[in-house]
Amino acid sequence: xxxxxxxxxxxxxxxxxxxxxxxxxxxxxxxxxxxxxxxxxxxxxxxxxxxxxxxxxxxxxxxxxxxxxxxxxxxxxxxxxxxxxxxxxxxxxxxxxxxxxxxxxxxxxxxxxxxxxxxxxxxxxxxxxxxxxxxxxxxxxxxxxxxxxxxxxxxxxxxxxxxxxxxxxxxxxxxxxxxxxxxxxxxxxxxxxxxxxxxxxxxxxxxxxxxxxxxxxxxxxxxxxxxxxxxxxxxxxxxxxxxxxxxxxxxxxxxxxxxxxxxxxxxxxxxxxxxxxxxxxxx
Numbered sequence: 001x002x003x004x005x006x007x008x009x010x011x012x013x014x015x016x017x018x019x020x021x022x023x024x025x026x027x028x029x030x031x032x033x034x035x036x037x038x039x040x041x042x043x044x045x046x047x048x049x050x051x052x053x054x055x056x057x058x059x060x061x062x063x064x065x066x067x068x069x070x071x072x073x074x075x076x077x078x079x080x081x082x083x084x085x086x087x088x089x090x091x092x093x094x095x096x097x098x099x100x101x102x103x104x105x106x107x108x109x110x111x112x113x114x115x116x117x118x119x120x121x122x123x124x125x126x127x128x129x130x131x132x133x134x135x136x137x138x139x140x141x142x143x144x145x146x147x148x149x150x151x152x153x154x155x156x157x158x159x160x161x162x163x164x165x166x167x168x169x170x171x172x173x174x175x176x177x178x179x180x181x182x183x184x185x186x187x188x189x190x191x192x193x194x195x196x197x198x199x200x201x202x203x204x205x206x207x208x209x210x211x212x213x214x215x216x217x218x219x220x221x222x223x224x225x226x227x228x229x230x231x232x233x234x235x236x237x238x239x240x241x242x243x244x245x246x247x248x249x250x251x252x253x254x255x256x257x258x259x260x261x262x263x264x265x266x267x268x269x270x271x272x273x274x275x276x277x278x279x280x281x282x283x
Contacts, residue, residue, distance in 0.1 A: 001092060001277075002033045005269040033272070035092075038127045041099040044268065045237070045279070047214045065208040067108075067215040068235035069224050070100050071252040075242060078249035079221055083116050088241045092272040097218075100237060102128035104141040104216035106167070106207055110223035111147035114158065119143065121162035141216070144169050144207060146223055148196045150178035154185035162186075167210075169203050171196045200230035225255030228262065235281045236264060242274035 036044075050063045073079055074088050081087040089097075101107060101122055109119060124139035132139065143158060144167035152159075159166055159182075168182050171193035179189050190210070192203040207215060217224060227233045238252070264280035271277070 001036045001270055001272040003268070004271055004276075005266060035272075036095075038095065038099055038102070041096060042103060042128065042131060044270070045096070045099055045103060047103060063213040065204050065213045065215055066234050067204055067217065067227065067232055068100070068237060069217045069219070069227070069233060069252075070097060070237040070239075071219055071224065072239040072241055073252050074245045075240070076244050076246065077251050078245040078247065079219070079252045080249045081245050081247075085117070088243055088245065089239070090241070090273065090275050092275060092277070093239045093241075096237070096239070096277055098125070100216055101141055102132070103214060105137060105212035105214040106142045106144050106216070108144045108146060108169070108203070108207070108215060108217040108223070110220045111145055111150075111152060112222070113218065113220035114145055114152065116220075119145075120157050121166065122164070124163055135214075137214075138164055140164055142167055142212065144190070144203075144212075146170075146198050146203065148174065148198070150174055150182055152182070154181055154187070159185040159187055167207075169198050169206070171198060198226075200227050200232050204232050219252070221250040221252055221254040225253040228253050229255060229258060231262070233282065235267070235279060238278045238280065240276040240278065 047066055047068075071079060072085050072089055072093060074081075078088065079085065102125055107122060113119070122140040122143055129139065140163045142164040143162065145152065145158075146169045148171060150168065150170060154160075166187045168179075168187045168189045169192045170179070170189060172191050173194070173196045174189075182189055190206050192206045193199040204215065207213075217227060224233075263283070265283050267279040267281045269276060269278050
């Protein structure tokens with residue numbers, strides 16, 4: 001893996017056309033192409049530290065909630081192949097996927113993605129234990145499932161054997177029998193909307209109220225589209241896969257279009273074996 005942006009004196013090619021051997025870039029990775037360690041990736045993808053304007057009401061320790069999304073897309077815009085993201089991913093993408101989970105307080109995901117991808121509970125990983133302890137985090141992130149009807153199988157490991165209790169984000173008018181079933185399964189139901197559905201801004205505030213301010217969403221496209229439309233997405237981590245799939249697969253974000261497209265700023269860009277790993281932040 002090598003860093004393409006931001007450009008530093010270590011990432012500028014030498015007169016011979018190569019990168020300075022052994023030179024380290026700002027993320028701790030050498031300018032030449034090599035596999036980065038998980039610790040180097042964690043430094044490169046660290047959440048922003050609380051700024052001087054943070055207040056106790058912002059969240060845990062005065063930290064403002066920061067919502068980042070992690071998605072993968074082919075060159076022709078497909079976010080999935082045959083309903084799953086794995087076929088368009090790669091080993092480096094999965095290392096970053098694991099790193100982003102290792103840094104997060106909570107992983108926010110839509111119910112359809114839970115069903116399609118066969119979601120399991122997040123696990124504790126020794127590589128992130130010291131970093132999480134220093135940040136005041138538990139051993140693993142919670143998983144928060146966004147659902148209106150709670151049409152979920154509560155006998156799955158996501159609900160029966162999580163290291164951290166799974167959260168259900170739903171609306172006040174959600175079916176009471178399904179809410180009861182979720183609670184019997186050990187999930188914590190969090191109301192984040194007045195109707196049956198979830199209001200994205202209320203979901204972010206509700207999670208921050210529980211002390212979860214380092215937020216990560218892995219989609220799916222409809223949920224990401226709702227976060228984008230509500231203006232609550234702070235960062236997009238996008239893997240551009242050097243593949244073409246054609247077909248009618250979903251894009252990374254769905255739902256109604258915005259009246260005016262929102263522009264994000266490129267924060268960093270990594271590359272490995274033709275895959276591009278970009279981070280875009282809201283200005």
